[in-house]
Amino acid sequence: MGLSARLVIDRDALARNFQALRKLAGGAETGASIKADAYGLGASALAPRLAREGCRTFFVATPDEGAELRRALGGGEADIWVLNGYDPAARQLYVDQRLGAVLNQARELADFAQGPTGPCALHLDTGMNRRGLPARDAQALIAAPGVLDNLDLRIVMSHLACAEDPAHAMNAAQRTHFMALADRLRPARLSLANTGGVMLGADYHFDLVRPGIGLYGASASLDVPHPFEAVVRLEAPVLQVRAVSSGESVGYGASFTAPRDMLTATAAVGYGDGLPRALSGKGFARIGQARAPLLGRVSMDLVVLDVTDCEAELRAGAPAVFLGADLTETARLADTLPYELLTGLSARPARVYEGAL
Numbered sequence: 607m608g609l610s611a612r613l614v615i616d617r618d619a620l621a622r623n624f625q626a627l628r629k630l631a632g633g634a635e636t637g638a639s640i641k642a643d644a645y646g647l648g649a650s651a652l653a654p655r656l657a658r659e660g661c662r663t664f665f666v667a668t669p670d671e672g673a674e675l676r677r678a679l680g681g682g683e684a685d686i687w688v689l690n691g692y693d694p695a696a697r698q699l700y701v702d703q704r705l706g707a708v709l710n711q712a713r714e715l716a717d718f719a720q721g722p723t724g725p726c727a728l729h730l731d732t733g734m735n736r737r738g739l740p741a742r743d744a745q746a747l748i749a750a751p752g753v754l755d756n757l758d759l760r761i762v763m764s765h766l767a768c769a770e771d772p773a774h775a776m777n778a779a780q781r782t783h784f785m786a787l788a789d790r791l792r793p794a795r796l797s798l799a800n801t802g803g804v805m806l807g808a809d810y811h812f813d814l815v816r817p818g819i820g821l822y823g824a825s826a827s828l829d830v831p832h833p834f835e836a837v838v839r840l841e842a843p844v845l846q847v848r849a850v851s852s853g854e855s856v857g858y859g860a861s862f863t864a865p866r867d868m869l870t871a872t873a874a875v876g877y878g879d880g881l882p883r884a885l886s887g888k889g890f891a892r893i894g895q896a897r898a899p900l901l902g903r904v905s906m907d908l909v910v911l912d913v914t915d916c917e918a919e920l921r922a923g924a925p926a927v928f929l930g931a932d933l934t935e936t937a938r939l940a941d942t943l944p945y946e947l948l949t950g951l952s953a954r955p956a957r958v959y960e961g962a963l
């Protein structure tokens with residue numbers, strides 16, 4: 607298995623997650639958020655499969671991501687929307703690569719209208735106060751929509767701040783606010799839901815949903831159960847197995863002392879691969895089906911695992927597997943989210959793809 611970890615990415619699982627989201631979204635179109643290189647998993651290696659599964663609308667963060675996606679799709683008819691905004695310095699890239707501009711503030715509307723323009727979307731802020739046209743500016747635009755006359759406005763969107771918490775009052779408040787504004791900008795299509803929004807139910811779906819994390823096998827919530835399948839597993843070869851006697855310590859800082867005689871395995875993965883150092887003393891791997899607790903600190907290239915209960919699997923050469931079906935639990939242990947675990951994976955682990963492109 608070599609001396610380094612590899613990241614195995616299952617395109618069939620991705621495809622099933624897309625179809626599961628589609629089913630949940632009912633009559634709304636299901637797009638795919640594929641920003642940050644498909645949450646670190648490789649947009650070029652995943653988007654063509656999503657397109658084959660019937661995905662026609664993609665969301666990226668930047669024009670460069672959009673251009674790379676257009677290349678990966680071999681041109682094609684898919685709509686690609688640049689969420690972070692409109693950058694007039696990249697005007698030619700939007701035109702050449704047929705990227706849709708998401709306009710977030712008055713200045714972007716003005717810059718965009720200088721043309722030559724293609725399709726655009728309008729992002730309205732409905733309470734998150736991060737990106738999007740502030741409510742006052744949106745009211746002004748609705749009162750004097752002439753600004754939109756020469757624009758090809760396809761989508762009016764907003765973004766939910768608390769979709770991962772179905773009980774949060776902000777969900778309904780944002781939805782109400784969104785409808786009051788966006789309904790007056792039809793015939794543009796309306797879009798509000800990320801993965802969490804899709805799971806909130808039909809009231810949140812409108813015309814187009816834009817899930818990301820669900821495609822990659824997790825949800826925004828660490829607590830609400832979700833129907834998505836694991837897409838990634840980080841496989842680390844076991845480099846060395848040793849007997850550690852009761853009272854001996856393991857790893858940097860000697861932070862773990864063996865309470866009894868134990869069998870340990872040193873595996874080739876560490877924070878240099880993106881496995882958070884915060885998992886020190888808390889994380890675990892799977893070796894076969896068995897759970898192998900992480901002993902002591904995560905170092906840059908290596909971890910040490912308690913393999914007292916998985917001797918047979920080790921003899922068979924099984925790797926130590928991180929993330930996989932344990933992605934959400936691992937995020938909780940590292941005090942983070944599946945989003946950050948995935949996008950935090952470094953370039954070192956080779957990406958190995960299963961399932962057809």
Ligand SMILES: *Cc1c(COP(=O)(O)O)cnc(C)c1O
Pocket residue numbers: 639641689765799800801802816817818819820826
């Ligand atoms: C990232 C993002 C999404 C996708 O969010 P998930 O929680 O990953 O489903 C949707 N819309 C916008 C505006 C985003 O920035």
